[in-house]
Amino acid sequence: MALAAAGAGVLLLCAGAGLALNAGAVDRTAGLTLVFGAAALAVGGVLDPGAFRALAQTRRGRFATLAVLVSALTIGILGLLNLVAARSVQAIDLTRAGYYTLAPQSVLAAKRLDSDLTITGFFRPDQQASKRTATGLIQLYQQQTPHIQLRFADPDQDPALAQQLGVDIAGDLVLRYKAKPPVILTLASQSEADVTGALLRLQSNRSPLVCWAQGDGERDLLDRQSQTGYAQAQDVLKQRGYRLQTLLLSQQTAVPADCEVVAIVGPTSGLTAPAQAALNQYLGQGGKLLLAYAPWQGEAVTASLNSPLKDLGVGFSGGLVVEGDSSRQAANDRTVAAVFNYGDSPISKGLAGHTVLFPHSSSVSGQAAAGVDSVDVVQSSSSSYLVAQPRASADLDRKDSDQAGPLTLMKTLEVKRTADRKTRVVLVGTPDIAENLALTTQGTFNRDLFLAGFDWLSEQEEVIAVASKPSQAQALPITQQDLYVNAFVTLLLVPALLAGLGVAVYVRRRR
Template identity: 30%
Template sequence: MMRERLSQWSNTLAYAGLFAIAAGLVAALFMGKMGWVPGAILAVGAVLLVAAALGRPAEVRKALTGRRARYGSNALAMSLILLAILALVNFLANRHHARWDLTSAKQYSLSSQTIQILKDLKEPIKITAFFSPADSAQATLKDLLAEYTYHTDKLSVEFVDPDQKPAVARQYGITSYGTIVFERGARRQDTFGTDEQSITSAILKVSRDEQKGIYFLTGHKERDPEGSGDDGFSAIKALLEKNNYKVGTLNLAMTSTIPSDAAALVVAGPQTAYAEDERQTLATYLNGGGKLMVLLDPASGADLNSVLETYGVRFRNDLVVDIYSSFFGDPLTPLTARYPYSMITKDMTGLTSFFPYARSIERLGTTPEGATITDLVTTSDQSWGETNLTQRQVQKDAADTPGPLTLVAQVQKGNTRLVLVGDSDFAANNVLNSVRGAFGNADLFVNAINWLAEEESLIAIGPKTGDVRTVFLTPSQMRLILYSSALVLPAMVLFVGLLVWWRRR
């Protein structure tokens, strides 16, 4: 009697069971977990399906043992095998995954310098970003920080809405949206920048206990690290500060004491001569294992060769002319994209550096014992060093120095390190602001400072600014695009449609 009633209601019970199972799955999906409500609904659905099967056992047995069932079981087995393969591939991809950035400027990849800094982290750093959910910058920052956490397990990231958690905002002393706090133990560093340079700079500052000083010499019309004009070095100062250096100035005519936190001194384009006492202070500093970078322009009144010759190098009194390899055809602005391997240039392959109005560097006949001299930037074989600096037209003659000539050199003798550059314009504001990171001038300068300061782990290509590309079209090209998209393509679709209609009519 019971079986007959179940047989009469089996179809209804089956549909109700399927509906209950579907409803249970939907409920679990919306709740985000398998709670007791979705579980109860799924259980009711299973009971209804079992009751439907008990009402018509013969039909169920036939369905499970017939030809269609066998074919269906084979298809089910193949589907399960396919799902198992996909699950295995997904598991392996999650454990051993790789990513590729196919953009030409690698705009979705961290720079090699940032990756090196992340690999060198020894202690965990907590990043707390205070953003409103409506702020579009939050999504961009999340994607960027995901790249950081991909390369190290020392970073933890938390986003906090100051409106939803005002107590946390007060605890951190947050007064404005967009504040990003970096913490390592008791050290803290705040920033508002959401680009790679700002994030990496903050990580670098909070991860280090000391801040090394880079001092620019003054008193002889040198380049001013505070100067924001075309001939100033404020852009270089900003880059050095992003690398966690403290940038200051030092006048050796006022004091012969080198600051204790000085990692390196920089002589940037002096125009007047140094006094004997100042040169002696520099010589004493170098003899004690000091680090010095000298950028000297042609016809400069500052002669430091008496200090440099002790280390087997000196500046020539010439003007480099390079017709073969020059910046946009200007023979007085030599450029290069090839560098010998050194700690300063090891990551600069493919980057071009140029040097407006440069002088050359020469080695003395005998290299001092224990000294290592490396030519970092050289000109082409067709270049020469013009020694007649008064004539208006330059031309190669017997008195000139034939190429190739050295524009940048590094010297190491014991703990003493020097970098010589026959030009100071290459790192001036007007040059760096005009090329906007497209050339390697800034990287070369910062890498040289990192080597002098014995911060070799920071020597790499730094973060780049966003690459904005604009397509300029002539009027004829714009008309071609307009007519081809608005007329030609629709006409082709219409023609194909008419052709198909004509054949089928």
């Protein structure tokens, strides 16, 4: 009885010390545990003081004492290792996609911060899951630098702060750095790629101007209602620090000098002769152009768009690409190519193995002229073919007249004009690549490729962020009760079982 009381006392003392170390102070729970442990040890000594002397005088007693000491030492070492592990931020990421490890670009972006970056998350009480996800991601960045401060606010409880920072919807993250305009990441744009892109933009002194062509049937940046609108694209471009203004290209005799990138996405009418001449002059002086064109728009429209590209040696075929390989089709639709292999270009950095959809695409044809560096960023499979003239969807089976694949769906061109000026062009076979539907489709990386194209055109290769990671299952939330259970098992139950085993061995040996 005395030995059992003493053993329980030693166990309680060890548990109390562990609780105190884990809490960083002797709180009420640790204090009571230590008091009870000391009391149990004292009771054991009072009940049978001779038993303690026998432990040191007899051979069996000395052996038992040594066994108890070794067991206590083992338990102490295990407890210490558990405590160190619990307090350490070091971790091993065993997930295939590296969900809990920052990409090298992200680590570098965090370490380059030379002033405090304040991140404010606006989450309602019913958005705890999203809040935990955002916290986990930001903590990975905080492990790389002491300059990142994370705080949270309820937009309903603090509407003045939300309005001051430009937050309209709960779930936004607002990043503020130095005197730069704050960057707002919506709930749908809070991946590692988004955060790293925001850091790089805040560290950059540039805010490139994109002149978005309108007036010839191009996609509308303000259209949020239809699937084919480009309002989502406008949002992600602004989040990346781009400025946008519309450009009535057919009314221009020259492209404005402040247009750092001209974007012509989905025109359905031909460019006027003055507009063609303006684009040709713009490119000849080192301009940057993104041109996305749909199939079957008519020979006259296709010819007007290819006119400014003649000196580069390439143009659009105007036909429809049909993907014959079922493994490269999206939803068994052979007019929607699912691409996951890419050419060697800064635009496709980090996208290998990730799927980008090219719905209803035309192809880029021709051979780049001498002195023009070109890269076929995206190609269809060898089983694909080109349907030159419009046909019914039920009549898209391959015919002898159809051009065989592989066919180029996205191409980059670069020409050095002077020592500090070069022309850059991105040709995309479909304007659907960044429409509202494409940018909100789960599991695709259209947004990454779309943004990387603008980053390359604006000569900002260094800010092409890491590609988004595939969707993952929700992290398992750990409640305070779970922490209590873990503490009970590791600090009390396991040591108690070991101590009980030791006592049982000792009693058996005495018989």
